[in-house]
Amino acid sequence: MPYVNIKITREGATPEQKARLIAGATQLLVDVLGKNPATTVVVIDEVDTDNWGVGGETITVRRKAGK
Amino acid sequence: MPYVNIKITREGATPEQKARLIAGATQLLVDVLGKNPATTVVVIDEVDTDNWGVGGETITVRRKAGK
Amino acid sequence: MPYVNIKITREGATPEQKARLIAGATQLLVDVLGKNPATTVVVIDEVDTDNWGVGGETITVRRKAGK
Amino acid sequence: MPYVNIKITREGATPEQKARLIAGATQLLVDVLGKNPATTVVVIDEVDTDNWGVGGETITVRRKAGK
Amino acid sequence: MPYVNIKITREGATPEQKARLIAGATQLLVDVLGKNPATTVVVIDEVDTDNWGVGGETITVRRKAGK
Amino acid sequence: MPYVNIKITREGATPEQKARLIAGATQLLVDVLGKNPATTVVVIDEVDTDNWGVGGETITVRRKAGK
Numbered sequence: 001m002p003y004v005n006i007k008i009t010r011e012g013a014t015p016e017q018k019a020r021l022i023a024g025a026t027q028l029l030v031d032v033l034g035k036n037p038a039t040t041v042v043v044i045d046e047v048d049t050d051n052w053g054v055g056g057e058t059i060t061v062r063r064k065a066g067k
Numbered sequence: 068m069p070y071v072n073i074k075i076t077r078e079g080a081t082p083e084q085k086a087r088l089i090a091g092a093t094q095l096l097v098d099v100l101g102k103n104p105a106t107t108v109v110v111i112d113e114v115d116t117d118n119w120g121v122g123g124e125t126i127t128v129r130r131k132a133g134k
Numbered sequence: 135m136p137y138v139n140i141k142i143t144r145e146g147a148t149p150e151q152k153a154r155l156i157a158g159a160t161q162l163l164v165d166v167l168g169k170n171p172a173t174t175v176v177v178i179d180e181v182d183t184d185n186w187g188v189g190g191e192t193i194t195v196r197r198k199a200g201k
Numbered sequence: 202m203p204y205v206n207i208k209i210t211r212e213g214a215t216p217e218q219k220a221r222l223i224a225g226a227t228q229l230l231v232d233v234l235g236k237n238p239a240t241t242v243v244v245i246d247e248v249d250t251d252n253w254g255v256g257g258e259t260i261t262v263r264r265k266a267g268k
Numbered sequence: 269m270p271y272v273n274i275k276i277t278r279e280g281a282t283p284e285q286k287a288r289l290i291a292g293a294t295q296l297l298v299d300v301l302g303k304n305p306a307t308t309v310v311v312i313d314e315v316d317t318d319n320w321g322v323g324g325e326t327i328t329v330r331r332k333a334g335k
Numbered sequence: 336m337p338y339v340n341i342k343i344t345r346e347g348a349t350p351e352q353k354a355r356l357i358a359g360a361t362q363l364l365v366d367v368l369g370k371n372p373a374t375t376v377v378v379i380d381e382v383d384t385d386n387w388g389v390g391g392e393t394i395t396v397r398r399k400a401g402k
Contacts, residue, residue: 001175001277001320001322001327002274002275002276003137003175003177003274003275004272004273004274004275004293005272005273005275006270006271006272006297007244007270007271007272007273008270008297008301008303009269013301015117015125015127017300017301018117018118018125019117019120019124019125019128020300021296021297021300021301022120022123022124022125023120023123023124024296024299024300025120025272025293025296026120026122026123027123028289028292028293028296029274029276029289031292032285032288032289032292033276033281033285033289035276037122037123038121038122039121039122039173039175039322040121040122040123041119041120041121041135041137041173041175042119042120042121043074043114043118043119043120043137044114044118044119045112045114045118045246046118047244047245047246050216050219050220051219051244051245051246051247052242052243052244052245052269053220053223053224053226053227053242053243053244054239054240054241054242054243054269054307055227055238055239055240055241056223056224056227056228056238056241057220057223057224058216058219058220058223059269060216061220068143068186068188068193068376069140069141069142070140070141070338070376070378071138071139071140071141071159072138072139072141073136073137073138073163074136074137074138074139075136075163075167075169076135080167082251082259082261084166084167085251085252085259086251086254086258086259086262087166088162088163088166088167089254089257089258089259090254090257090258091162091165091166092138092159092162092254093254093256093257094257095155095158095159095162096140096142096155098158099151099154099155099158100142100147100151100155102142104256104257105255105256106188106255106256106374106376107255107256107257108253108254108255108336108338108374108376109253109254109255110208110248110252110253110254110338111248111252111253112246112248112252113252119135121135121173126135141378149318149326149328152318152319152326153318153321153325153326153329156321156324156325156326157321157324157325159321160321160323160324161324171323171324172322172323173322173323174322174323174324175320175321175322176320176321176322177275177315177319177320177321178315178319178320179313179315179319179380180319181378181379181380184350184353184354185353185378185379185380185381186376186377186378186379187354187357187358187360187361187376187377187378187379188373188374188375188376188377189361189372189373189374189375190357190358190361190362190372190375191354191357191358192350192353192354192357194350195354202309202344202387202389202394203341203342203343204271204309204311204341204342205339205340205341205342205360206339206340206342207337207338207339207364208337208338208339208340209337209364209368209370210336214368218367218368221367222363222364222367222368225363225366225367226339226360226363229356229359229360229363230341230343230356232359233352233355233356233359234343234348234352234356236343240307240309240389242269242271242307242309244271253336255336255374260336283385283393283395286385286386286393287385287388287392287393287396290388290391290392290393291388291391291392293388294388294390294391295391305390305391306389306390307389307390308389308390308391309387309388309389310387310388310389311342311382311386311387311388312382312386312387313380313382313386314386
């Protein structure tokens, strides 16, 4: 009954890509720890680039600077 | 000063229902552990059904399949 | 399939009290939103009083000051 | 490589204010623990006032009551 | 710069298994979304079976019942 | 009533350092957003180096490699 939370910036991930993240994370728990996929929960949070920072800067600023 | 985070799928919970979740979770901490309600914080996250998975599938897919 | 995370300070909650928190939080989601208890997950985090702060002070300090 | 998550109510924080939170939290980890800012991540969640409770009430209700 | 949090019950996952979870989750973000692995963070939380509930029961109780 | 969660590796942060993190994060919310410190909560999670990964490797492995 693992719980996985994936946080990414909101930059256009498609429903298909998000479905692949959910399927892949669930399978990882099955493969590595033998967990039951039926009770494995995956939640994806998409975060605005103004609300995510690394290196002390927002991703919005980093994207403009070409980082 | 407990902190409670409730994550549910975004499927039409009303402000009244969310107020009941907040009141109920706060009362639970009072009843079981004698916590002070004045400093008990409850945060509800509503998550799109494309972003929530169980059994390796998104809730969007499961709803279409009648699960 | 809700997910509930309850964070409390580590100050001697018993297994019975934690079981009551889990049962109560699960029932709350059933009562308010009609959620399926079989797939409702509750995780309790117990946090050392040195690692929890409110009002800019650790709980360790507040407990010594009789707050 | 610390990770900081800041949750606030969604009440009009500007991009500039959020950038200051990110810069300030990153600097705090540098100053106190000597962490590398380049791998320090800060994520800000803005939560609707209907979805945040304290004292068993939503912030929406508390704001109307002048609290 | 994704952030992944994996919560599992504390039931003997080895350092090697945890390293595989970290490598696998990181690779998943590379494969599906083209994320940079150098800034992808994975944090694993191991939770006591008294502190994890599903179906309104603790995992401790469910393990004893053979679930 | 903001909530701040700081996750760091468990590598010897002292109670004094953790108190400074709590005081500093609380002050940051006061300075930037005018939040009430009395209801600002800060929770620090210390995570074993086997349980934290970046670049697809655990911190345990990275420390041994001198990273």
